[in-house]
Amino acid sequence: MKSVDYLASEAEHSPIVPLWQELVLGSIAFAIICFVLMKFVFPRMEETFRARVDAIEGGIKRAETAQAEANELLEQYRAQLAEARTEAARIRDEARADAEGIRQDVLAKAREESDRIIAAGTEQLAAQRESIVRELRAEVGTLAVDLAGRIVGESLADEARNRGTVDRFINELDATGPTGGRR
């Protein structure tokens, strides 16, 4: 039954003759899909592609700029560092020179001071020596007189005092002292 049905309708269709209804529907459907995809989707994809390329190229450019900037800064820092080094060296040299000057000053002062002290000492010594000599002279006279008095006699003391013999004697001693030392 059914196969007869099919055989009967087989004459109706040829696979290479299009159905006009399908031609109409297919055209409408394809037009719709073309309209939507070609208007709303693919142009936006092109835009996105372009934006992506821009983003990547912009990124590279930004990175290059940053790199250049960093290099410049590095150079700057290096220059500053070198400058600071020379500055430090200069300061060190100056300090060394200052220290040397100060040392010289101190030395000179110290020498002067010592000279002064020595001079003062010498003077004092001379003065003391003078006073000692003077004392000794007096004492030596007295002693000699005492001694001579004891040897010669007590009475001589008064006479010697009166006539200044002792002083004379000492003065003589003084005058002949140096020659006497050589003798």
Next chain:
Amino acid sequence: MTGRTIVLASEVPFPPSVEDFYLPSIVPWGGHDYWFTKITLLLWITVAMLIIFFLVAYRKPKLVPTKRQWLAESIYGFVRNNIAVDMIGKEGVRFAPYLTTLFCFIFVMNLWGIVPMAQISPNSHIAFPIILALISWVMFIYLGFKKHGIGYIKFALVPPAPWFILPILVPIEFFSNFIVRPFSLAIRLFANMFAGHMLLLVFTLGGFAMINANALLTPISILSWLMTIALTFLDFAVIALQAYVFTVLTASYIQGSLAESH
């Protein structure tokens, strides 16, 4: 099992015929009207699917794409770079949207041939390939005239050859460029889809026919069904290839019309 087989076998007569491609209307009042059939339903589903997929995937495009956006971009990028730009050159970017639409449309329409439950490609009805081929045909002729003016006729028909051979060459060129091209485009696509469906029908129905005729043929029936599965995979290759070929040929015709010289 046997009962079901018999029922199925009585429903699907063997061998399959061309009439198996012309299904009745899916609306109860339709009868043999062709406005609402499985074929047109699949057509509308194709359109809806593609539009929804691309609109959703590209609703908010980002520079760093999401997975779905990436997929949509890959499809477009594939047709744009590997077909449009490769075949046509830099100018091809202009045609990439159309070619991508064409490729997606043909691919999904073809794909119905192996989708379970659908299992018939609308492209096995020649109406749809004819529409697409006609658009390509009009397009490359229009572009040719736009590029070369009226000189396009000479450009397309007169190849650089000695004068005495032109009487033969010009008719051949005319025939091949303006008549064979649209036909071959439409028929290649249609025939592949038609044959694919027919093959699946033969092996599926053949299995039922054999098991019905003689229970001893059961192993061969099973083999036949296994062949159906294998052929489904083969069909997938054909589906992708035909979508690609149609798009590439359209691009190639466009390139021919835009070329400066032969």
